Amino acid sequence: MSWQTIFVLLGVTGFQIVAVIFAFRAMRHARTPQGAVGWVVFLLAAPHLAVPVFLFLGHKRLSGYVAMRRDMREAIAQVTRQITRNAPADLARLGPRQEDVRAFEALATQKVLSGNLTTLLIDGPAAFGGIFAAIDAAETYVLVEFYTLRDDELGRDLARHLIDCARRGVKVRVIYDGIGSVGLPSAYLANLRNAGVQISNFHAQRRSRNRFQINFRNHRKIVVVDGETGFIGGLNVGDEYMGRSRKFGHWRDTHMRIDGPAVAQLQLAFAEDWHWATGETPELNWRPARQEGGRDCLILSTGPSDAVETGSLYFLNAINAASNRLWIATPYFVPDVDIVNALKLAALRGVDVRLLVPDKRDHWLVWLAAFSYFDEVRPAGVKVYRYLDGFMHSKTLVVDDWMGSVGTVNLDNRSCRLNFEATALVFDPGFAAEVATMFEDDLEMSELYETDFNDIPHRLIRYTAPFARLFAPIL
Structure with missing residues (x-):
């Protein structure tokens, strides 16, 4: 056996050993069972490709x-x-909504401030x-x-x-x-x-x-x-x-x-x-x-150093707090399963749930993955609007007539779990009305998306969107 052959065998064996080690790390530390399974299969099936990818993308906390x-x-x-x-703000004036606001305070480890x-x-x-x-x-x-x-x-x-x-x-x-x-x-x-x-x-x-x-x-x-x-x-x-x-x-x-x-x-x-x-x-x-x-305001800063997944919980609390209206603008829609189910439940209980996303793309994988999620939420009554007048990059939401938010958090896994983000939550009917008016102007420049996934005319989207979704944990 030549030295070249021995060197190749050692290299292949080394990659396989490292892949097994990384697979155990993924099982211990992955955020979701789906993410753990994805990493394990990738690492064991294609170690020479997966090991370098895991080195770059395989951690969730700093x-x-x-x-x-x-x-x-x-x-x-x-x-x-x-x-x-x-x-300090007087939350008593919010009545039963103060419980939802206190959850935001707990996530921010800060108090709502007035004035x-x-x-x-x-x-x-x-x-x-x-x-x-x-x-x-x-x-x-x-x-x-x-x-x-x-x-x-x-x-x-x-x-x-x-x-x-x-x-x-x-x-x-x-x-x-x-x-x-x-x-x-x-x-x-x-x-x-x-x-x-x-x-x-x-x-x-x-x-x-x-x-x-x-x-x-x-x-x-x-x-x-x-x-x-x-x-x-x-x-x-x-x-x-x-x-x-x-x-x-x-x-x-x-x-x-x-x-x-x-x-x-x-x-x-x-x-x-x-x-x-x-x-x-x-x-x-x-x-x-x-x-x-x-107005009463709270800054919610989120990131991979938080003890809990603050970004995801921010969206979940806002969704669960809505009783008649929940409008969300996000350039990327790659949510986790909890947020998908929360959106569907909100629509099923009669909340007017609208998602405003761009028609244009700036990142191929994220744009493609979103199509596979539209079909999950639309049957429950969630309305998806695609913005046509340029590129929609706004990260805003409005809940009923009492809360609005403007910040940096996208509705995707990377923003919710891997990035350092910040958003301003304002608990005020006047501000909620201003954000709602802004949404209405944007909706005038948008079209309601009603195409089922299997009816999408572009074959590229139909064939590649499911593949792009496989990368959802890091998008």
Whole structure:
């Protein structure tokens, strides 16, 4: 037997041994039985392909972030007490709904805060116009966190505002995600740093113990100015978000501005991420002023370091809280089985359940997988609308006439379990009405999807959607 043959046999045996080890890890740590079975079959049937894939995608928790939170427990608790004392909301006025709201509080490990002014910012020009104006008015500090940061026209506009801010003596800190911002040139970063802006890749200092991991993306989009004004929503920093892409055309997205005590909760999410990225704990204003006539608001930050699957439970609690209306906008619809069943049950008990999704695609696998889920929920009475006027990227929902939400969480497994996300929940009839009006405008630009899966005219979709669904646990 030649040395080459021995080397090949050793390599094949090594892959099979590693595949068996990874299969046991998948059985112990997979989120669902379906995910465990999928990984085990993949690893044992095709170890040479599955082992590298598992190295990149086979973990669900970022243990280092968990340890960091544990080390910071007392500091976080102290800040949380300070935040809560500022403007606690009176939940008694919500009547029986207060039980649902308390569940949201438990998920957020924060209390609903009163006295917040909220402003919906529809699409890129309105959102970034508001963000840039707030940055230009900053007096002490600016915190910026985006999943995607590009060196294009919008990215350079942001850089100019941040540099001008830093030159006025305002402290500027920026976090970006290395995967979402892949290709961001070093010259862009150097330009900011040379002007005094502190900017860091979210995973620059500390990473997953598995160096190959590409899960655990920071998908948050947060801007905080002086601890008094905050922005959150679905928009990243790239020209396509301003509607400048020939491929997508109009980019339909939603951000919101918050002025008031809840900004401190948004700021806490940034502060934890900044400590993870840099090891520093910034000095910040934790007592934003309460605004007269403001609304009750809660910032729910979710991620793979949470003790429970906070993202999924957020959707489940919202679905179960609905009694007459549940409208959800999401660019990706790849839910887990619990959310699928909750949506069906809501529709069966008479709730007007509507899903607003894009007709255009930006990620093939996720777009294809959604078709196999439409057929599951539609027979129960869930209405699926496909947005036709460009690309729908908004992550919003409205429950009955008392709650609305704007944030970064997509209705897919990656957002609910693997990404760091954040969403603002507003418990107010006026805000719910504003979000509902926004939905109605979007529905005017959409069509009701009524095609059964087997009747889809495109063979590519019929043949590949079931295959794409196999990847649902990581989509």
